[in-house]
Amino acid sequence: MKMKTAPMGWNSWDCYGAAVTEDIVRRNAEFMAEHLKEYGWEYIVVDIQWYEPYAATNEYHPFADVVMDEYGRLLPAVNRFPSAANGAGFGPLAEYVHSLGLKFGIHIMRGIPRQAVHQNTKIMNSDRHAREIAKTNSICAWNTDMYGVDPEKDGAREYYNSIFELYASWGVDFIKCDDIARELPHEESELIMLSKALHGCGRPMVLSLSPGPALLEKAELYKQISNMWRITDDFWDKWELLYDMFSRAEKWCTHAGAGHWPDADMLPVGPIRQVYDVNNWTNFTQDEQITMLTLWSIMRSPLMLGGELTGFDEFTMNLVTNSEILAMHANARHSHQVWRREIDGIEHALWIAADTKGGYYVAVFNLGDKDSDISIPLADLEIYDGVNGTELWSGEHVEEQKSLSVSLKSHGARAYHFTYN
Known part of the structure; x- marks a missing residue:
């Protein structure tokens, strides 16, 4: 089936x-x-x-x-x-x-x-x-x-x-x-x-x-x-x-x-x-x-x-x-972890997937016991040109930029949908 x-x-x-x-x-x-x-x-x-x-x-x-x-x-x-x-x-x-x-x-x-x-x-x-x-x-x-x-x-x-x-x-x-x-x-x-x-x-x-x-x-x-x-x-x-x-x-x-x-x-x-x-x-x-x-x-x-x-x-x-998260579940392809590392003493993980309808899904996770603020170069995701995006849990718009600034609660996550301009 x-x-x-x-x-x-x-x-x-x-x-x-x-x-x-x-x-x-x-x-x-x-x-x-x-x-x-x-x-x-x-x-x-x-x-x-x-x-x-x-x-x-x-x-x-x-x-x-x-x-x-x-x-x-x-x-x-x-x-x-x-x-x-x-x-x-x-x-x-x-x-x-x-x-x-x-x-x-x-x-x-x-x-x-x-x-x-x-x-x-x-x-x-x-x-x-x-x-x-x-x-x-x-x-x-x-x-x-x-x-x-x-x-x-x-x-x-x-x-x-x-x-x-x-x-x-x-x-x-x-x-x-x-x-x-x-x-x-x-x-x-x-x-x-x-x-x-x-x-x-x-x-x-x-x-x-x-x-x-x-x-x-x-x-x-x-x-x-x-x-x-x-x-x-x-x-x-x-x-x-x-x-x-x-x-x-x-x-x-x-x-x-x-x-x-x-x-x-x-x-x-x-x-x-x-x-x-x-x-x-x-x-x-x-x-x-x-x-x-x-x-x-x-x-x-x-x-x-x-x-x-x-x-x-x-x-x-x-x-x-959350229809946007469920759309990621339906449309993500070739999902994989980009890296898992400590940033300022707190463990984080970064994932990416292609979207069948265009663009990328990106998820950032705080696996540590403290809140964190981190900046992720989009080059880490092999995204080199400007993109616009939306954070899927909050609906916040992400303007064109070369890095992603993320605030995360302990054990928390943020998920994004990026598309090229």
Whole structure:
């Protein structure tokens, strides 16, 4: 599936862990449709363990019973997703999300349910059974729901075909597949098999690989078989994690391209924390949130909101509906770090990207613990003639000049769009 821009949406994990319910998904979809869709936000993604009736937090229940059909295919727990009753699965919920002009996604784990293997369920469109295709020594280190699938066994491809056939029948537009991005090279053949099944199911779907950090030496494989892949483990609202992202972004930014993007993970903004409480606000300062959105946007990472959308305050809404920043996210090309250095004892980073509509995007970051005032020669950016520009967060006009004077808050950022006169 070739997309021109990296996906933008909402995922239930940061706020609800494994405990999200249908009413929560519906209200966030309604909010997105009313307030965010016009800015490009469009995916509503249900994260992990939607098939577990008693999931209540981000803590997994070891070896919990799961809901599945006779072919070992996982189904939504009806007590949490009532519209899934009578075998409807996620079809009715996806239809509702689509009626709002949005797209619907789900999280899955690599492999086949252990419960299906223990019960030795049939494999759809095959004379094989679950025990014959399971790779029981291939297990997730942090979740007990699944065994891996052995691609060398007859029936393995049929199993993966059957689950994506089911997801297509539900109207799923986005698959976040977990326990796979950093499992290479051991599970590379299973990943390739999964990708072929998804792309052969007859319905276009985004394929997102988790968790990270993905392996840089496998970048070309990720680009050929998926749309996005995590370059980090779970990203939370801690400055040290955001600071670390600059090194990851520098390594991965050159691999962003048509239909495939390194994924810096979700945006923990607004009210977050599993399980949701309106008082559990992001620990990022406002300047750190601006830095995060600026870096994610210039490097073209997918943008997936993690907070309860209906609890967003004015600052958060302004943050995620800044049309100029989102235009940079859509139109930046060939993004890269120009330099990262200390200026007057404070660490700074400078990034640049070409704009498909002409000119350049430039981002300046203060990675230090003090405010700073710096002057950046435009020659550092190989801009030798006079340009005019706009600072994208404030809207301030930048007159023709040979250097850029920037005032930055600690952990803050400024982003510019420059065009030639």
